[in-house]
Amino acid sequence: MQSRSWWWLAGGLLTVCAAMAQPFPTKPIKFVVGYPPGGSGDFVTRTLGEAIATELGQTAVIDNRPGAAGNLASELVHKSAPDGYTLLVGSNPYINKALYKKLPYDIEKDFQPITLLGNGPMVIAVNSSLPVNNKELIAYAKKNPDKLNFGSSGNGSAPHLAGILFNSVAETDMVHIPFKGGAPAVQSLIAGDTQVIFGTSPVVLPQVRGGRIRALAITTQERSAAIPNIMGMKEAGLPDYNISFSFGLYAPMKTPPEDVKKIFDAAVKVLKRQDIRDKLATQGMDPLPNNSPNEFRLQNQRDAPLWSKLIEASGAKVD
Secondary structure, three states, X not given: XXXXXXXXXXXXXXXXXXXXXXXXXXXXXXXXXXXXXXXXXXXXXXXXXXXXXXXXXXXXXXXXXXXXXXXXXXXXXXXXXXXOOEEEEEOOOHHHHHXXXXXXXXXXHHEEEEEEEEEEEEEEEEEOOOOOOOOHHHHHHHHOOOOOEEEEOOOOOHHHHHHHHHHHXXXXXXXXXXXXXXXXXXXHHHHOOOOEEEEEHHHHHHHHHOOOEEEEEEOOOOOOOOOOOOOOHHHHOOOOOOOEEEEEEEEEOXXXXXXXXXXXXXXXXXHOOHHHHHHXXXXXXXXXXXXXXXXXXXXXXXXXXXXHHHHHHHOOOOO
C-alpha cells in the first residue's frame, strides 16, 4: 500500500510540475521605458512592444517610468525577476555610465542586451517667432550669447548631448533647460518658454508638420531618407557635427537563454515587417535589428568610448 501511495504521489507531482513548466511566455510581457507618454521612447515602446508581445502570443503592458535619465526604469528592470516578463526599452546604457559617478546597477552584470530596435537623427527646431531659418541659427546665437534656451528630454539624454555638442562645434552659448521627457520639452518650445529644441524625430516632427514649430536641420551629416525635406549638418554649415539616437531592448541578467532567443527572434521578425518599418519611417527612424544578442552587446561596448569621449569633451553634466 505504501508503495502504491508513493507512486500515486509521485505521479501527481509530475503532473503538477508538467503543468507548471509551460514554455515561455504564458502571461503578459511588461515593457518598461524611462520616458513619459508622448515621447520617442514611448512611441518606440508602444509600436514595437505591442507587436513583439503579439508575435509571442501575449499582450504587452507599457510601463512609463520617467526620471533620472532613464535610471529609474533601468533600476526597476534589473531588480525584476529574470524570467523574460519584464523588459527594458532604453538608449545605450554606457551614456549614463559616463554621466553618473555611481549607478544603482552594473551595466555588464545586471543587463542582458537583446537587440537594437531603431536609430534616427535628432531634429533641431525653433519656436515659430524666432527670426532664423536654417543656417542662421549659429549667427543669431553668437550675437545673443546666453539668451537662447534649448530644451531637451532631460539631463544626460541624447538630445541634451546633441545640444552640448552643437554649442561646442558651433561655438555658441545656448543655455540647456532639461525636461522629464521630449513631450514636455516640445510643449515648452511651442509656448515660447524655450527658443530651440534638440529633440528626437517622433516628438518633434508631428509639431513641425502641424506648423507649430519650425525644423532647421537634423543632427546627422546627410539628409535622412525618412525625412528628406530637412537638411543635414553639412548643408547647415557644420560638417564636423554628427550625432543620432537609438533604442534597444534589454532583459535582466540571468534571463534563460532560450527565452532571450524567443524574444530576440520575435523582435527581429517584427522589425522586418513592412508596416512596422513604414510606421517607424514616419517618425524619422530606421529599424536596425542585430544578428544576435551578443552582437548587440559588442556594439554597445564598441560605442561606449565614443559616448564617453563626447561627454568629457562637451562638459555635459547631470545636475
